[in-house]
Amino acid sequence: xxxxxxxxxxxxxxxxxxxxxxxxxxxxxxxxxxxxxxxxxxxxxxxxxxxxxxxxxxxxxxxxxxxxxxxxxxxxxxxxxxxxxxxxxxxxxxxxxxxxxxxx
Amino acid sequence: xxxxxxxxxxxxxxxxxxxxxxxxxxxxxxxxxxxxxxxxxxxxxxxxxxxxxxxxxxxxxxxxxxxxxxxxxxxxxxxxxxxxxxxxxxxxxxxxxxxxxxxxxxxxxxxxxxxxxxxxxxxxxxxxxxxxxxxxxxxxxxxxxxxxxxxxxxxxxxxxxxxxxxxxxxxxxxxxxxxxxxxxxxxxxxxxxxxxxxxxxxxxxxxxxxxxxxxxxxxxxxxxxxxxxxxxxxxxxxxxxxxxxxxxxxxxxxxxxxxxxxxxxxxxxxxxxxxxxxxxxxxxxxxxxxxxxxxxxxxxxxxxxxxxxxxxxxxxxxxxxxxxxxxxxxxxxxxxxxxxxxxxxxxxxxxxxxxxxxxxxxxxxxxxxxxxxxxxxxxxxxxxxxxxxxxxxxxxxxxxxxxxxxxxxxxxxxxxxxxxxxxxxxxxxxxxxxxxxxxxxxxxxxxxxxxxxxxxxxxxxxxxxxxxxxxxxxxxxxxxxxxxxxxxxxxxxxxxxxxxxxxxxxxxxxxxxxxxxxxxxxxxxxxxxxxxxxxxxxxxxxxxxxxxxxxxxxxxxxxxxxxxxxxxxxxxxxxxxxxxxxxxxxxxxxxxxxxxxxxxxxxxxxxxxxxxxxxxxxxxxxxxxxxxxxxxxxxxxxxxxxxxxxxxxxxxxxxxxxxxxxxxxxxxxxxxxxxxxxxxxxxxxxxxxxxxxxxxxxxxxxxxxxxxxxxxxxxxxxxxxxxxxxxxxxxxxxxxxx
Numbered sequence: 001x002x003x004x005x006x007x008x009x010x011x012x013x014x015x016x017x018x019x020x021x022x023x024x025x026x027x028x029x030x031x032x033x034x035x036x037x038x039x040x041x042x043x044x045x046x047x048x049x050x051x052x053x054x055x056x057x058x059x060x061x062x063x064x065x066x067x068x069x070x071x072x073x074x075x076x077x078x079x080x081x082x083x084x085x086x087x088x089x090x091x092x093x094x095x096x097x098x099x100x101x102x103x104x
Numbered sequence: 105x106x107x108x109x110x111x112x113x114x115x116x117x118x119x120x121x122x123x124x125x126x127x128x129x130x131x132x133x134x135x136x137x138x139x140x141x142x143x144x145x146x147x148x149x150x151x152x153x154x155x156x157x158x159x160x161x162x163x164x165x166x167x168x169x170x171x172x173x174x175x176x177x178x179x180x181x182x183x184x185x186x187x188x189x190x191x192x193x194x195x196x197x198x199x200x201x202x203x204x205x206x207x208x209x210x211x212x213x214x215x216x217x218x219x220x221x222x223x224x225x226x227x228x229x230x231x232x233x234x235x236x237x238x239x240x241x242x243x244x245x246x247x248x249x250x251x252x253x254x255x256x257x258x259x260x261x262x263x264x265x266x267x268x269x270x271x272x273x274x275x276x277x278x279x280x281x282x283x284x285x286x287x288x289x290x291x292x293x294x295x296x297x298x299x300x301x302x303x304x305x306x307x308x309x310x311x312x313x314x315x316x317x318x319x320x321x322x323x324x325x326x327x328x329x330x331x332x333x334x335x336x337x338x339x340x341x342x343x344x345x346x347x348x349x350x351x352x353x354x355x356x357x358x359x360x361x362x363x364x365x366x367x368x369x370x371x372x373x374x375x376x377x378x379x380x381x382x383x384x385x386x387x388x389x390x391x392x393x394x395x396x397x398x399x400x401x402x403x404x405x406x407x408x409x410x411x412x413x414x415x416x417x418x419x420x421x422x423x424x425x426x427x428x429x430x431x432x433x434x435x436x437x438x439x440x441x442x443x444x445x446x447x448x449x450x451x452x453x454x455x456x457x458x459x460x461x462x463x464x465x466x467x468x469x470x471x472x473x474x475x476x477x478x479x480x481x482x483x484x485x486x487x488x489x490x491x492x493x494x495x496x497x498x499x500x501x502x503x504x505x506x507x508x509x510x511x512x513x514x515x516x517x518x519x520x521x522x523x524x525x526x527x528x529x530x531x532x533x534x535x536x537x538x539x540x541x542x543x544x545x546x547x548x549x550x551x552x553x554x555x556x557x558x559x560x561x562x563x564x565x566x567x568x569x570x571x572x573x574x575x576x577x578x579x580x581x582x583x584x585x586x587x588x589x590x591x592x593x594x595x596x597x598x599x600x601x602x603x604x605x606x607x608x609x610x611x612x613x614x615x616x617x618x619x620x621x622x623x624x625x626x627x628x629x630x631x632x633x634x635x636x637x638x639x640x641x642x643x644x645x646x647x648x649x650x651x652x653x654x655x656x657x658x659x660x661x662x663x664x665x666x667x668x669x670x671x672x673x674x675x676x677x678x679x680x681x682x683x684x685x686x687x688x689x690x691x692x693x694x695x696x697x698x699x700x701x702x703x704x705x706x707x708x709x710x711x712x713x714x715x716x717x718x719x720x721x722x723x724x725x726x727x728x729x730x731x732x733x734x735x736x737x738x739x740x741x742x743x744x745x746x747x748x749x750x751x752x753x754x755x756x757x758x759x760x761x762x763x764x765x766x767x768x769x770x771x772x773x774x775x776x777x778x779x780x781x782x783x784x785x786x787x788x789x790x791x792x793x794x795x796x797x798x799x800x801x802x803x804x805x806x807x808x809x810x811x812x813x814x815x816x817x818x819x820x821x822x823x824x825x826x827x828x829x830x831x832x833x834x835x836x837x838x839x840x841x842x
Contacts, residue, residue, distance in 0.1 A: 006111040009155075013115060013148045017122065020140035036220055040307040044371040051372075051519060054601065057581035058574065060518040062526055069520050 034087040038080055045077040105159050106171060109252040112156040113244050116203070119149045120237030124230045131226035131301070139226045143214045146229060149236055150207035157204045160197065160251050164190055170258040173197055173251055179264035181660035189275040190265045195399065195415075196243060196251040198278065202395065203239045205279070206232070206286040209315070213290050217311045224308050227297035228290075235289050238422055246414050267687050267706035271337045277329040281353055284323030285391040288356055290315040291363070292388025295381045299433040304381070304440045306371045313367060314817060316384070320360040321813040327353050328806040339707030339722045341630065341794040343802065344621075346493045351475045352394035355468045359387040362464040365457045372519065373454065374444030378434060379461070381441065385430035390468070392423055449521035456517055460510045463503055470499040505559050508618055511611040512567035515574050530573070537569030538562040549627075560622035567615035571608045578605070598815065606816025610809050617805025623798035624718075630794040637786050644795040646719060647671050653725075654683070655783050657776045662686040662700060664782050666723045666789060668710055680710030682723040682791075695738030696745060700775055701727055713800050720794040729787045730778055737774050744770075 052073060056066035123145025130138030160173065164187045169175040177190045177197070191197035210232040217225055242249045291312040298308040330350060331343035344350065363383045369376050396419040434441070447454055473480075474495050481489040516530040542562045575594065578601075582593040598605040629644035640649035647670070654665040665683030669676065689703030710721040727734075748767050752760040 002105070002107045002111075005108050006115075009108075009112065009152070010115060013119060013152070016148050017119070017141050017144045019144065020137040036222070037303065037305045037307045040305060040310050041374075043310070044306050048372045048519070050601075051604070054578065054581070054604075055518040057585075058577040060516065060522065060526055060530055062523045065518075065521060065523060065526075 035084065035091060038084040038087055042077065042080045042084060045073065045080055049073050049077065105163070106252040106254045109156050109159040110244075110250075112152045112159070113240060113252070116149050116152045116156070117237060117240045117244055119145050119152065120233045120240060123149070123233040124237065127226040127229040127233070131223070131230075136222075139222070139229075142226055142229045142233075143218065146207060146210045146214055146233060146236075149233070150204070150211045153200070153204040153207050156251075157191075157200055160200065161188060161191055164188065167262070168258075169260070169262050170254050172253045172255055175255065175259050175262045177263070177265055179262040182262075182265050183270070185275065186265050186270050190269075192278045192282075193265060193269050193274075194251075196249045196253075198282070199239055199243050199249050199399075200251045201279065202282050202286060203236055203243070205282050206239070206289065207236055209283070209287050209290060210236070210293075213294075213312065213315055221294070221297075221303070221307055221311050223301040224294055224297035224303050224311075227300045228293040231293035231296050232289065235293075238418070242415060242418060246418070249415060261690070263690055264687065267685065267704050268337060270706070271333050273329040273333045277326055277333060280322050280329060281326035284319045284321075284326055284353070285356070285395055287315050287319030287322060288360060288391040289388050290319070291384045292391075295384045295388075296429070296433060299381060299437045299440075302437065302440050304377055304437065306374070309367045309371060309380070313364070316360060316364050316367070317813065317817055320357060320364055321810065321817065323353055323357040323360065324806075324813070325810060327357060328803075332803065335720075335799075336709055336711065337706065339709065339724075339792075341720050341722070341792060341796075343799075346474075346496050348475050349398050351471050352397040355471055355475075356387050356390040356394055358464050358468040358471070359383060359390055362461040363387055366461050369454050369457055375447070375454070376458075377441040377443060378438070382430075382434055383461075383465075385426075385434070389423060389426045389430065392419070392426060395419075396423060451517070451522050451524075451527060453514060453517050453519045456510055456514045460507065460514065463507050463510065467500065467503045467507070470503070471496065474499075501556050504618065505556075505563055508560065508563040508567060508615060511614060512563065512570040515608050515611060516570045530570075533573050534566045534569040538566035541565035554622075554626035557622040557626035560618055564615040564619040564622075568612055571612040571615075574608055575605070602818055603816050606812045606814070606818075609812025609815060611812075613805045613808030613810075613812055615805070616801050616808055620798045620800070620802030620805055624796040624802065628794060628796045630792065632790055632792055634788045634790045636788050641793070643793050645672055646677065646795060648719075648721065648791075648793055650789070650791070651679075653783050653786050653789070654681070655779050656683075657772075657779050659772060660687070662775070662779050663708075664723070664725045664779065665708070666710075666725075666791070668721055668791070670712060670719050678712035678719065680712060680719070680721050681708075682710035682721050683708040684723055684725055695734070696741035696771060697737035697775060697778070698734050701730070701734055715798075715800050717795055717797045718799040720796065722792050723789055724792065725782065725789045726787070729785075730781065733778055733781070737778065741767075741771055741774070 049070065052061065052066060052069050055061040056063065061069070123142045126138045126145070127142030130136070130140075130142055160171070163171045163174050164178050165184065167174070167178065167180050167187075173191075173194050173196055177194045178187050182190065192201045210229075214225065214229060214232075221228075243251055247253070291308075294308040294312045298304050327350070330353070334345065335341070335343040363380065366376050366380055366383060370380050396416075400416045400419060447458075449455065474491055477491050477495070478488045481487065512534055516534065517527070522530075539562070541564075542558060545558060545561055575597075578597045579590060579594045582588065582597045583590060586593060586596070588596065631641070631643055633641040633648070635641060635650040637650055637652050640647050642648075649669045649671070651667040651669050654663075654667060656663040656665075663683045663685045665681060668680040668682065670678045670680060684705060684707055686701055686705050687703045689699045691699060691703075694702045707722045707724070710723075712719045744767055748764065752763045755763065
């Protein structure tokens with residue numbers, strides 16, 4: 001009985017871990033590496049902008065300092081967004097190129 | 105089922121080896137199906153370990169003494185709840201718990217990040233499986249760490265759970281500590297993955313940040329539950345003894361505190377990359393050092409397991425490998441770890457965080473040095489010099505004070521830079537609160553009191569005022585914008601900035617906790633008193649009267665206690681019951697009666713807790729007046745056993761039990777008569793009595809810390825996050841130059 005249980009568990013484990021080889025999950029959306037990193041940088045920059053706004057509203061930052069910091073942060077955010085647009089464009093372009101060749 | 109349990113462990117080990125191989129190959133070749141298969145290995149391992157753990161726990165619950173582990177740590181008289189938890193009171197059982205928790209947390213982080221960090225995740229998977237594989241190898245190949253070892257001739261009764269562990273906090277304390285240790289290996293593994301794959305940006309931090317915070321919270325809860333256990337169970341009246349195993353949890357907690365602050369700087373500014381990876385690699389290593397200290401018994405501790413040479417060398421090898429790989433990776437990827445920005449000003453939150461990081465690391469290093477000093481001294485001089493709590497205080501006290509002060513300065517200072525005028529405005533109220541507190545204390549207590557307590561009260565008041573000011577200013581700012589009622593504005597402020605305000609709550613909680621520590625250690629009064637029933641003694645204005653002795657005798661436990669009446673100024677304050685409990689030993693050499701008095705023991709304290717002070721008592725009855733009778737009983741019952749046993753040899757078990765029953769009944773009556781003398785012919789009993797102010801605030805502070813950490817951990821609601829993102833995108837459209 002115990003031997004049968006062990007065999008059944010072994011079979012289940014083998015089937016489970018090797019599933020990606022015999023049924024690849026091709027539809028899953030995985031963010032390309034540059035896009036993922038830039039998205040992380042973008043989210044962090046947005047948080048920084050919000051924090052600076054909260055700091056000036058709570059009196060921790062002077063208006064002049066805030067304006068200078070806010071300008072810098074937004075410029076950095078725009079830079080990240082541009083880089084993100086470029087990265088996404090490259091990924092989409094590569095996907096478009098791949099599609100006709102796959103159809104052929 | 106022990107065979108199945110063993111098979112599950114071997115299968116788990118094979119799964120680890122397979123998962124490491126396919127993950128690394130998947131990462132090197134860029135083939136997603138291999139990476140997915142590696143991730144699934146972690147899920148499979150978690151399922152296997154949960155099943156293995158369940159088999160062992162069921163054996164404990166069913167009193168299956170054919171399992172060596174069950175026979176050594178449980179008994180039929182162990183309460184069911186403690187039977188379920190007895191599994192982690194053993195070396196092998198706690199190793200199994202470690203693997204199960206690590207595989208579960210690893211599964212969770214890999215599931216949540218399955219569509220992210222695709223270059224880092226396979227290496228992180230391999231590292232996590234490497235840790236699981238290491239611990240599984242120990243349970244499979246090291247005999248003393250084998251949880252499914254069985255005996256062909258099982259005993260009819262187990263040795264029982266150590267009485268000191270029969271405490272409700274012990275049900276939760278070890279799983280909390282192990283969750284903390286295991287979760288700290290997750291950012292460690294992702295940091296290694298980030299370094300190998302050269303993805304050293306903020307991506308790996310975003311994936312593992314919550315796990316670092318959860319690890320910090322679990323370790324913190326574990327530490328506080330341990331402190332509570334020590335205070336209410338160990339019978340010495342303290343909550344922290346600088347024991348090596350206590351320090352083993354504190355060191356990674358301190359480093360994790362530094363890490364969860366400094367990653368904010370990397371996320372925001374792209375700075376401190378080298379520092380952050382070094383910190384988390386050090387924290388992960390320290391978590392394994394902590395596990396090693398508990399397991400190895402290399403340093404004298406009441407919490408450690410018995411030393412085992414093979415296990416010790418395996419751990420030393422793992423720690424050495426972690427140190428070498430960590431240093432090697434940081435040096436190898438130093439170009440990838442360059443900062444993207446510089447510190448704008450020393451008057452900024454970044455600078456405060458940096459200073460706070462240095463203090464935390466210094467604190468961890470000091471604790472490490474003093475904890476390991478006995479081993480260091482042994483290595484150098486050949487003699488192990490033991491150091492106690494006094495060796496920690498000269499370093500820890502000033503560093504703790506600086507840390508508390510910084511936890512107040514951090515929230516009131518802005519990121520990047522501040523003007524002196526803003527700084528002055530932010531500091532006035534907290535500084536005034538600190539000075540006012542000091543002035544009131546000087547008037548109330550006088551200048552002769554402890555300087556440490558005064559300084560801690562001042563710093564604590566500064567932090568509480570700073571946090572209160574932050575909440576007030578934030579609510580006011582939100583009301584000015586949204587015109588919401590104050591309570592709603594307050595709730596929305598916290599809801600929309602959980603990480604920031606959750607962190608402030610944690611700071612406030614820590615200040616409250618440390619005020620409790622300062623007051624209870626500096627203004628504590630304690631004394632030993634030996635009293636007869638009806639006699640009383642005085643302590644710090646309280647009168648404690650020994651009203652009467654109490655006694656209880658069952659085959660599972662003997663209890664000798666006392667009822668104490670506490671009063672102040674003639675008014676009754678509380679009636680306290682304290683007991684000393686004796687558990688029978690299974691060692692027959694102690695005698696048929698003596699083994700009931702000379703087994704393991706524990707103290708049940710009498711405690712009345714209040715917001716201003718605790719009155720803590722413990723009874724320590726001497727058994728000396730009973731020794732003569734115990735020896736007499738041993739002689740009598742040894743003779744009776746010798747006469748009875750030959751008559752039952754060869755009888756079926758039921759008949760043998762029936763024949764022996766009168767003997768056991770007579771023995772139980774004799775024991776009951778013996779302990780009854782404690783009440784009928786009472787003798788002087790020694791009590792330890794302690795009056796400590798503000799201890800309650802230590803536990804309240806800990807609860808505030810937990811509440812703050814939960815606020816910070818709680819996921820941002822999807823809708824609010826989407827709204828925030830949309831607003832930011834709108835900002836881009838509004839401001840981006842055409």
